[in-house]
Amino acid sequence: MTTTITSTVLDATGVTMRFGGLTAVRSVDLTVNSGEIVGLIGPNGAGKTTFFNCLTGLYVPTDGKVTYKGTVLPPKPHLVTQAGIARTFQNIRLFANMTVLENVLVGRHTRTKEGLWSALLRLPSFSKAEAASRERAMELLEFIGLAAKADHLARNLPYGEQRKLEIARALASEPGLLLLDEPTAGMNPQETRATEELVFAIRDKGIAVLVIEHDIRFIMNLCDRVAVLVQGEKIVEGPAEVVQADERVIAAYLGTPFDGAPGSEEAAEVEAAEAHSTTSSEGDDQ
């Protein structure tokens, strides 16, 4: 799965998403290379989640093309996952009434083949595949530190552990690229640092990461490259320090008039977000 350092994992060109009159994402280009952690930042409502939904086939983009390792992705979520892109959600979407282990096992759906007949007849291949899946799932739970809670219901986990479990579930599909939508939202500083470690560890497994984040320290520590989305358009892209110093970014975050002026309440919201206390955002984020 791991190839040379420079190979392109994800290549999105001209991705556009319109909802009626609203253009939530406007002609965004983005590439992620293997071994990279790329950050995607921007004020609330900038279209980051919508962009993720376009990449993963939950939305069919109005325009644009997404390729994964050279093949064009069809806009069907299960085929995208099959191809090797896994994701988490901004507002946690676990299978609340399944156990922790079962959640991870569901994540392995695309990497196992056993159909209904095999399950009904309980052929030897079934038990073997099932045992292998469980072993793999337990390894992942070990990796994120939830092995002891394998039999708990997902809904009973504390918030931070639910976020971790979502990551484990995504990793279970053995992705080449992991999309994380605000993985530290609602976490305290210690949990945020732990998540940083986790993302590093994931990168070290040879999985490229594209992460939406508000916590500026998280971005600075983690990302090789950062892209900034404002009102659906990518305004800057580059190394974290460069982006942080860019005046257009500062303008977008501080609310100085820029090309159509983000509202003042939005700026306030972003400030709040920078104090890393963002818990939720408006709209139906998927």
Place this chain on the structure above:
Amino acid sequence: MTTNTTTDLTKSPSAGTSPLIPLPPALARATTVLGSAVALAGTFLAWTWTEEFPGNLTVTGYPGGLQILTLIGSALTLLFALSGYGIRGLGWLTPGGTNSPVLLLALGVLGTTGYAMGAISDELGGLVNLEPGAWVSGIGALIATIGALGLPYDQPYDAADPTPDLWGKIRKFGGKARHALSAPEPGRAKELPAWAEILIIAAGFGAGLYVFAYGIGTEYSELFIGFLIIAGFGFTAVNRAGLLKRLSALTAKHRNVTLAAAFAAAICFPFTQSNDQFALIGANILIFATVALGLNVVVGLAGLLDLGYVAFLGVGAYAAALVSGSPQSTIGVHFPFWAAVLTGAAASLIFGVVIGAPTLRLRGDYLAIVTLGFGEIFRITMNNLNGNSGPDVTNGSNGIPNIPDLEIFGFNLGVPHDVLGTELTRSGNYYLLMLLFTAIVVMVFRRSAESRIGRAWVAIREDETAATAMGINGFRLKLLAFALGASLAGLAGTVQSHVSYSVTPEQYQFAGSVPPNSAFLLAAVILGGMGTISGPLIGAALLYLIPAKLQFMAEYQLLLFGFALMLLMRFRPEGLVADRRKQLEFHETGQLDVPEGTALPDGATGVAKAGA
């Protein structure tokens, strides 16, 4: 055994445990024991003077009919009340609550006896028709109930101070009453050797079979009502005493033994019934239950609300009827049974795919409405394929009658047979055949639920968007669940057509008076417990038996049914048998009971959605 602080008789009732009737605990317990003994003694006296009241309650020294129910109930009350004294050898009866089971049983005895007295005076015209024995039992039951109300609570009660007005007082009383019936969870059971545990499971199922067979065999509705009262209270009491928890812990440990025991008990049933009519009820319950279990794949696992499910039963039944060799069949072929079964299942499968393919792209409410429509379309189509308004395939509303009895390996299911000295009636034969199909459906449900496919279904039920983002092809898996559910119903339909001799369109309605209809199927699943195996089986048994036994209430059947469902949804939304997840979902009791030392063998962790 667990030590239970409230069994300490010397402790005076503190403010926290002060019961509804403030009596010293020792006096309360003595009163309960005395009362239930009196009630028990009363059953040996005559309750009325004439045999006009069914069951012959006129003989002294020989309890009959409703007296037997009071006898059993008061004997149980006595046992549980004595267990509260800490008498050696009775402690195992009450690992959970000690006093709430006594109260429940006492109420049950009071209910049954009171009902019997009321029914006697009502049917024979006045209280004068009661002989002293009835009064003895009735007053004994009343005394026992008063005593039981004076027993301390099993759990300390700390209610918020209510407002001083009347409403506050009512609320306070209601809270206390509810609390008096609650009990703590039993502690962990002592380790027993495996053979003893298996014996306990067998005894549990034996008792279950006996109670069930008794219910089916009740010959008149008074006895059945009395049975329902005492069985309802008794079941709750056994549950509060913690015995059910203990038993289900054992069944979870020995799942294959449990399945075997359940089927052994089910096989025994027709041999306990010499009356063909009761065996027929058993066979019909099995058909209903099997179809409900098939629906549970669709509703309970995949979360698809199907309101027209009975149509698949109908497709299977019609297909089997057409190839059954019935003289009225428009095809006029006679397939062997196995081929008829395959035909029925395949026809339902095709019907399921044809309906599912366009509708399963819809979500939620739309699906329910479209399936409801399709269910009705099936019935109307069967009515119209009569040669007048359409081609003659089904004989319209006359249906296909005179379906010949099956003959399997030279064994004619239509005539009684002698098996090991007991006679197996026609319905008994079909019951056993149907039981085979039930076993197949149970196996299909269990194995598919505990697989990659079953997990994908549950994932779709939980959150379809997240499921597709995990790589699950939502449409394909929903179609698979729908088609599997349809063919299971079709299987049951092939037997049903032979059991009932004929198929007519009116058997397959959305809601009707004879149970396998879409509304009752769904109710059986919800009442019994979604996503479990035993739930729909129990739900179907109750929903079939109650209307069948209480035919004088037929006019009010739907009303009462609706009322019962409302009560159930209010007090036990997860159904009678709780999926262990559902229990947590509806009652925030915190963490799942994680087995001690989570180092289970890999294969044993996690998935147990198939319930008890």
